[in-house]
Amino acid sequence: MPAFIDAPVTDIDTWSFRVSGWVAAAVEGSPVHLEINDRQISPLLFKNQSLAAALPSFGFVRHIVADVNLLDIDRLDGDQLGHQSVSIKLGVGADVASRDLPITETLLRGLSEQLELRAQTKQWCMSRLRCPVCKEPNALQFGDAIVFCSSCAARFPQSVGTIDMLPPELRQKAKLTPATHVSSNPYEELALDLIRRITDAGGWVLDCGAGSRPSRMPRVVNLEIERYFSTDVLALGENLPFQDGVFDGVVSLATLEHVRDPFTCARELVRVVKPGGEVVCSVPFLQPVHGYPDHYYNMTRNGLINLFEDVAAIVDCSTPPNGHPIFAVQWILHEYLDGLPIAQRDRFGRMTIAEVAQLDPFRMLGDGIAADLSEPAKAGIACLNTVRLRRHEKAAPP
Structure with missing residues (x-):
């Protein structure tokens, strides 16, 4: 099966939850699609060596993660949620895995409390806002579809809630x-x-x-x-x-x-x-x-x-x-490994932390562990960046 949903597996009892799973395809860079209640979501894709080893016949294997808030991706029809359940579809190419999970009654009842808090906060804000264009306080006029500034005539189109x-x-x-x-x-x-x-x-x-x-x-x-x-x-x-x-x-x-x-x-x-x-x-x-x-x-x-x-x-x-610095160490090493081709990733991954700490960086620049690092990885975790620029022929407007 080239797509599998690991989580969630039980009834949805919180608005925020994590979707995780994996996909596999023959060709590197195959398009991955995740859909929750008919809305496209962009998941994070991670290389996983143990998963790739378990699926050697596939050239593209990725672990996927997406943190979602159901209230962000589902449509509110008045004060009602657009769906009473969660439909998850994860696929790569034409292969799709799906899962349907109910939303608990307790969670659905809590929606009215969230909507009431939103209304109270909006009411409090309305008397304390100022126009972001002219900075004038007490000049904003609130309508259902527009906020209008009586001082500078700026108009701010509105939608429900925010x-x-x-x-x-x-x-x-x-x-x-x-x-x-x-x-x-x-x-x-x-x-x-x-x-x-x-x-x-x-x-x-x-x-x-x-x-x-x-x-x-x-x-x-x-x-x-x-x-x-x-x-x-x-x-x-x-x-x-x-x-x-x-x-x-x-x-x-x-x-x-x-x-x-x-x-x-x-x-x-x-x-x-x-x-x-x-x-x-x-x-x-x-x-x-x-x-x-x-x-x-x-x-x-x-x-x-x-x-x-x-x-x-x-x-x-x-x-x-x-x-804590341990988060930085883990994150940077993860990005570095992810930016290497498989052969160099395996070499670098087998090195101990002590060996990495004792490397001569200048000597390593000609080694594949450094030379083969992808450009996106270099940009994302660079030790130093340099910019070249040229002054405009004419003075730039203020």
Whole structure:
């Protein structure tokens, strides 16, 4: 069987779940397709040596993983989910594996609570927004299909659920393209502690770059550049559409590496928090290129401090458990192995960590372990990048 679904295998009892399985085909690079409730999903593909060894007659063998939130991929018809079950289809070429699983009644009943939280958050936001074009507070007029600024006449088309302050012209300026994956990361403990303390006391928190949250938390505004079910406001981090000092706290986790101007974004995060309010912001340092809409910057501790020290008092800067160097070592080695052809991958994979640490990098440049590394892998985990440029013949417009 050239396609198989490993998980899930039981009734769906949570909105967020992981689909995993494997596919095999005769030709390297064969198209893989994953469909959940009639919607195409882009899975992550991983090479797996033991799986390839078990299927020696296939030239293309991949383990697939996709983290999904059913509320992001299914259609809400009013307050009802479009499907009462989950249909999964995984295939390569013409070969397809399928699985149908029911959604538990308990989960379906919980949908009304999520919709009520969404409505409450939207109502709270409406009186605290400002126009992202002219920055004028108290000038926005809200209709069912449009938000209109009475100050600059900017118009923001709306759809059900999410407040959209990201019209096509701002999307184009930020060079945003449609996302092909779901961004979903858990809260780290510092951020979760801030959220609990503030919301338990009746305050509100902005989650900037929230991605897809498994469920809404009361008094937390989820801001994104892509529309997920958990998204409350669509906007750019460098141009937050909120009035000054309206939040009691702000969290932004693994987001600033993906914005084109992290210094402006940092100032915006501080601007929208009340005087004395807290901000928790994490940014990767040694991580390969990843994410949407692009990966622009990694930061040292001092680089992260430098972003904020002119606009806020730094309490501390530390490495959380999910930022431990072991994650960087594993991720970089995985990307390196995945970027090698099979023969060189086997050679490199048999080396011990001690042997790798003692290599002379300059001597290795002529060896296949270095010379045969793919260009995408080089770009994703490069030790150094160099750019060549030429000044415009005419001065660029401001």
